[in-house]
Amino acid sequence: MKTAIYNRYGPPEVLKLVERPKPAPKPDEVLVRIHASSVTAGDYRARALDLPAGFGLIGRLVFGLTRPRKQILGTEFAGIVDAVGDKVRHFRPGDRVFAYPGGSFGGYAEYAVIREDAAIAHAPVNLSLDETAALSFGGATALDFLRNKAGLKSGDxxxxxxxxxxxxxxxxxxxxxxxxxxxxxxxxxHVDLVRSLGANRVIDYTREDPAADSEAYDVILDTSGTATYARYGGALKPGGRLMLVSASLWQLLGSLLARKTKGRKAAGGYAPERAEDLRFLAGLAEAGQLRPHIGARFTFDRIAEAHTFFSAPEKAGNIIVTIAAEQAETAG
Ligand SMILES: NC(=O)c1ccc[n+]([C@@H]2O[C@H](COP(=O)([O-])OP(=O)(O)OC[C@H]3O[C@@H](n4cnc5c(N)ncnc54)[C@H](OP(=O)(O)O)[C@@H]3O)[C@@H](O)[C@H]2O)c1
Known part of the structure; x- marks a missing residue:
């Protein structure tokens, strides 16, 4: 099977297409013929070994000390079940599925195996497999930080x-x-895009300071790595929560240790990969409340270009890598 591998950290060109044997599922595994994967921040960070300041050593311990431990990237993918092990109960050949292996990776290949009890779920019937491939990384991270860590509720x-x-x-x-x-x-x-996603209002950070409003928000979620409690604490209402999805070690420690008033809090951490979250996200997609924005599409042979595009200022939403374009697509 066609597979993109890398065996050293570096620029996008470290990714090479090679032939690898097609895996066979173990008794508790599902073999998926992958339709599409994506270039997420996780893929970018593991390829370039570009971690937020202070997390470099942890990054090497996780991804491999001197060279990548896992040669196949791809934190999320969608495709069609090709075969299942004899203990698998919930998936059958032909099922449309999506999976979120996260740091276990594996999406940059024509086939991948994943345990039935890992983060895999049936694809929403109303999304194409391209769109479905981009449902998990952003969706599961946002869900964990907003619902579980921040306790976001109606009216906030x-x-x-x-x-x-x-x-x-x-x-x-x-x-x-x-x-x-x-x-x-x-x-x-990207102002129009964010408005089209349903935002009630949009702040262009190149023209206005998003932290300027006093006691305005119940929850502030930062994915850009630019927030600290020192900067955003005053924009939180009493009892408000600052969620640091991306932060350097120093930003994180500074925010966690900062003296906070009026019950305000700050938190960071890791968003786990869970099948129940994927099912929740698929349900929202089917209800028309969640649709991954596809900012760019690349074919598998252009995987290095797809990674280059991740760092381009035009990049918005998700970058899809179509792995099996000829595969029959029924939805979308
Ligand atoms: N904690 C976890 O478990 C977890 C899980 C997943 C991801 N992450 C981390 O979360 C981060 C975001 O991932 P992503 O996939 O969403 O990345 P992304 O697609 O590159 O998005 C980055 C966002 O930051 C915005 N931005 C850039 N500079 C900014 C600035 N100065 N002020 C305000 N906004 C700015 C960008 O807006 P414009 O393009 O419009 O400038 C864009 O919306 C990554 O660092 C990733 O490693 C953490």
């Missing part, structure tokens, strides 16, 4: 800093689903 005022990105574009839509009044923050070219 939510500020999403980095609203045009993979995580932020999902956060805007999830915020609306939970009944929040959503303000999105992005750069000038």
């Amino acid at each position: 005022r939510l500020l999403v800093v980095g609203a045009s990105g993979g995580v932020g574009s999902a956060a805007v839509q999830l915020g609306k689903h939970f009944g929040a009044d959503v303000t999105g923050v992005c750069s000038t070219p």
